[in-house]
Amino acid sequence: MKYIDEFNDPDLARRLLEEIHATATRPWALMEVCGGQTHSIIRHGIDQLLPEQVELIHGPGCPVCVTPLDVIDKALEIAARPEVIFCSFGDMLRVPGTDRDLFRVKGEGGDVRVVYSPLDALDLARRNPGRQVVFFAIGFETTAPANAMAVHQARRLGLDNFSLLVSHVRVPPAIEAIMTAPECRVQGFLAAGHVCSVMGTAEYPELAERHRVPIVVTGFEPLDILEGIRRAVHQLERGEHRVENAYPRAVREQGNPAALSMLEEVFEVVDRNWRGIGRIPASGWRLSDAFRAYDAEYRFDVTGIRTEEPAVCRAGEVLQGLIKPTECEAFGTACTPRTPLGATMVSTEGACAAYYLYRRMADGPAQRGSRIPREELNSIG
Amino acid sequence: MCLAVPGKVVSIDHRADPMTGLIDFGGVRKQACLEYLPDVRVGEYVIVHVGFALQRLDEESARASLELFEQLGLLEEEFGDAWEQAARQENGSEAR
Ligand code: SF4
Numbered sequence: 446m447k448y449i450d451e452f453n454d455p456d457l458a459r460r461l462l463e464e465i466h467a468t469a470t471r472p473w474a475l476m477e478v479c480g481g482q483t484h485s486i487i488r489h490g491i492d493q494l495l496p497e498q499v500e501l502i503h504g505p506g507c508p509v510c511v512t513p514l515d516v517i518d519k520a521l522e523i524a525a526r527p528e529v530i531f532c533s534f535g536d537m538l539r540v541p542g543t544d545r546d547l548f549r550v551k552g553e554g555g556d557v558r559v560v561y562s563p564l565d566a567l568d569l570a571r572r573n574p575g576r577q578v579v580f581f582a583i584g585f586e587t588t589a590p591a592n593a594m595a596v597h598q599a600r601r602l603g604l605d606n607f608s609l610l611v612s613h614v615r616v617p618p619a620i621e622a623i624m625t626a627p628e629c630r631v632q633g634f635l636a637a638g639h640v641c642s643v644m645g646t647a648e649y650p651e652l653a654e655r656h657r658v659p660i661v662v663t664g665f666e667p668l669d670i671l672e673g674i675r676r677a678v679h680q681l682e683r684g685e686h687r688v689e690n691a692y693p694r695a696v697r698e699q700g701n702p703a704a705l706s707m708l709e710e711v712f713e714v715v716d717r718n719w720r721g722i723g724r725i726p727a728s729g730w731r732l733s734d735a736f737r738a739y740d741a742e743y744r745f746d747v748t749g750i751r752t753e754e755p756a757v758c759r760a761g762e763v764l765q766g767l768i769k770p771t772e773c774e775a776f777g778t779a780c781t782p783r784t785p786l787g788a789t790m791v792s793t794e795g796a797c798a799a800y801y802l803y804r805r806m807a808d809g810p811a812q813r814g815s816r817i818p819r820e821e822l823n824s825i826g
Numbered sequence: 827m828c829l830a831v832p833g834k835v836v837s838i839d840h841r842a843d844p845m846t847g848l849i850d851f852g853g854v855r856k857q858a859c860l861e862y863l864p865d866v867r868v869g870e871y872v873i874v875h876v877g878f879a880l881q882r883l884d885e886e887s888a889r890a891s892l893e894l895f896e897q898l899g900l901l902e903e904e905f906g907d908a909w910e911q912a913a914r915q916e917n918g919s920e921a922r
Contacts, residue, residue, distance in 0.1 A: 535908020562877025
């Protein structure tokens with residue numbers, strides 16, 4: 446079993462898989478919310494090791510992928526200004542805006558810098574009082590506390606040359622949007638473990654109850670994912686819909702109180718556009734009024750943004766779990782990680798990139814959407 | 827950037843503002859903000875995301891994750907040179 450041997454504990458993996466195979470009697474569709482989980486699933490071929498009845502649908506949990514095009518275009522415009530030092534996490538460099546990306550802006554003379562932490566950007570602001578330092582504050586609940594701290598510090602230090610271009614998104618409203626979509630096929634969720642490290646699990650019981658859907662908080666290592674699937678299938682087979690924490694080593698029910706209170710102070714909940722998906726009510730954060738002076742959208746008058754998504758790109762459907770990346774016409778032909786048409790191909794956490802990187806290696810480029818032959822799975826179930 | 831990497835707290839600077847510690851990620855050492863785990867101690871393992879410690883972790887699971895990240899080349903992705911990675915994509919010498 447070529448895949449199983451790559452697990453860090455192959456015996457445990459085999460036992461979990463056997464139990465999933467023994468438990469699943471009917472078809473079930475589970476969505477893993479987090480892009481890190483998608484990556485791990487495809488990389489380890491977990492979807493291929495599961496019984497035929499258990500299907501994994503990839504969720505929208507890649508912050509790079511869901512950052513809306515108009516925000517990317519605003520970032521590009523701000524980054525190109527001579528007075529600006531534009532700071533970003535490295536994985537935003539190649540996300541396509543309407544006609545270029547940050548990598549290109551840098552090539553054309555923009556002062557674009559990659560930072561590891563928003564505090565590094567704050568430090569740049571301190572050391573460059575004559576410049577405007579703008580940090581591209583994207584990400585889910587896991588990243589938001591860091592960005593909140595950066596802007597909180599900026600205010601305390603009286604640094605008026607620091608601002609955030611904010612595009613934060615929140616997971617629970619996305620789950621709500623997925624469950625209420627008419628084409629929804631999702632019957633259970635593997636919730637994103639590190640999001641819950643910060644937020645805790647308080648937001649989920651109500652969702653699980655109202656949509657009668659099991660939600661299992663899951664880490665993103667292969668064994669964590671198998672355990673999450675095992676528990677979700679177990680619940681589904683018994684007609685249950687509870688919130689379970691399958692990642693207790695990093696997730697406490699109450700989350701991280703210090704981080705939560707910082708979020709509360711610095712951000713307020715707003716509707717947000719998700720790239721490829723559209724507007725989801727209450728699905729994001731922006732800086733609260735007290736911190737509005739540090740909002741780059743207020744500080745820089747970014748007008749005349751005209752956005753245009755490539756017509757062939759079906760990232761929106763991929764992000765909602767309606768199609769698999771391989772069902773997109775452009776997958777692996779016009780669209781590759783070198784020539785990405787959509788953010789789901791450029792981000793390493795994006796579903797299209799994960800399929801391109803791992804599935805093509807396994808299947809060869811010609812066999813689009815094919816599954817690894819069942820014979821290879823003989824040792825299972 | 828989505829990655830949250832486990833590491834061991836090597837030292838803590840209580841006077842730094844915000845409170846900061848040196849974290850060892852299986853050999854790579856980096857500073858991280860400890861404000862969100864104010865009572866963390868030297869020797870404990872924590873999960874670090876974009877330079878912030880977010881939760882504690884037991885030693886055994888921390889070691890197991892680090893080993894896995896190393897095998898998958900994820901540490902390189904997290905701590906490596908992003909410009910180089912972007913340039914590699916641009917030049918098409920390699921997918922990532
Ligand atoms: S393969 Fe490329 S064009 Fe197709 S949905 Fe994915 S990112 Fe968009």
